Amino acid sequence: MIYVFDGSLEGLLCAVFEWFERKPGKIILKTEKLYQPDVFTAHFPVINDAQKADRVWKALQKKLDKGWMRRYYCCYLSEQPEAYSHLFELTCMLFTGQAGAENNYGDPSVLAVTQWAKKVEREKHRMEAFIRFQQTADGYFYCGIDPDFNVLPLIMGHFKARYADQRWIIYDLKRNYGLHYDLEQVEEIHVSAEDLHRFKKPAAANLLSEQEVHYGNLWKNYFKSTNIVARKNTRLHVQHVPKRYWKYLTEKHSL
Structure with missing residues (x-):
């Protein structure tokens, strides 16, 4: 199953909401820009809904401290397709796993989100300086x-x-x-x-x-x-x- 969203943060959060509502198993997350129809793979178009996105965001705030919420947002601002996928995986893991899962740097998604966030923060500081x-x-x-x-x-x-x-x-x-x-x-x-x-x-x-x-x-x-x-x-x-x-x-x- 391929979940197709518009590339916005709201769309990403809605994708998480829809996944928990449907529980389709393992999915692939694609932006509308990169998605190419495949006759062998079903796809689900994620429709943006501010209420659904807000529910997921507030739930995240209960799971993560301010530092991690900033990492989450910075990773999203990287605009990288793989970063979106790791954010999706991390969010699902936070809501289904044990408390403190965000500190397990042995997990590929936790590590990737942290690395992308650092790159974005570095770019931010350089823009402010230059x-x-x-x-x-x-x-x-x-x-x-x-x-x-x-x-x-x-x-x-x-x-x-x-x-x-x-x-x-x-x-x-x-x-x-x-x-x-x-x-x-x-x-x-x-x-x-x-x-x-x-x-x-x-x-x-x-x-x-x-x-x-x-x-x-x-x-x-x-x-x-x-x-x-x-x-x-x-x-x-x-x-x-x-x-x-x-x-x-x-x-x-x-x-």
Whole structure:
């Protein structure tokens, strides 16, 4: 039996609810995006239901402490098909096994959820460290990102607290949604395909303010003047700042 869900957290939790209601035995969990019909294997389409998902989530909160609930959520944000399957297996095990099953790191699902959560947390910290805003002509501070994992929900609180006196937008170009802060609250936003193309290269689209261009050049010159060529250690530098993050750093862009 293949359970097919929409890839959302609500859908994953509903899949758990449906499994316990039907008890079909061993199942394979697939997202709608990856599912391919198989004439030899029956499939069950999971329909999202907020009440069912809420019941499973509240039951999980009784089984897991806050640290483990965060691991669970971070693992989901990895967006990896195998991570979804391990979350499903772990959830079913928690509700059918003995107390403390989440601490059995010999279990493949427990270990996998922990490992995926660590990868997502690492990506979160790197986004918080390497994001560089650019001021647009209308006074907003903007940054476009394309992280490996869906970390926007995790970094929202950090930037709201750190830049509470500035209006800013952080947009995930890979997932086509972003966060907009208007000095009071943070809300999720989506833009059209045309605006998305402009967001990818704000400088080329003449979206940046004149001051931002000057500030960028000043920072590049400062970085160049303080750099000691004789002590350059590219290997160590790449270890601390992987090359895939250089596109976010102003000092890495040529003058």
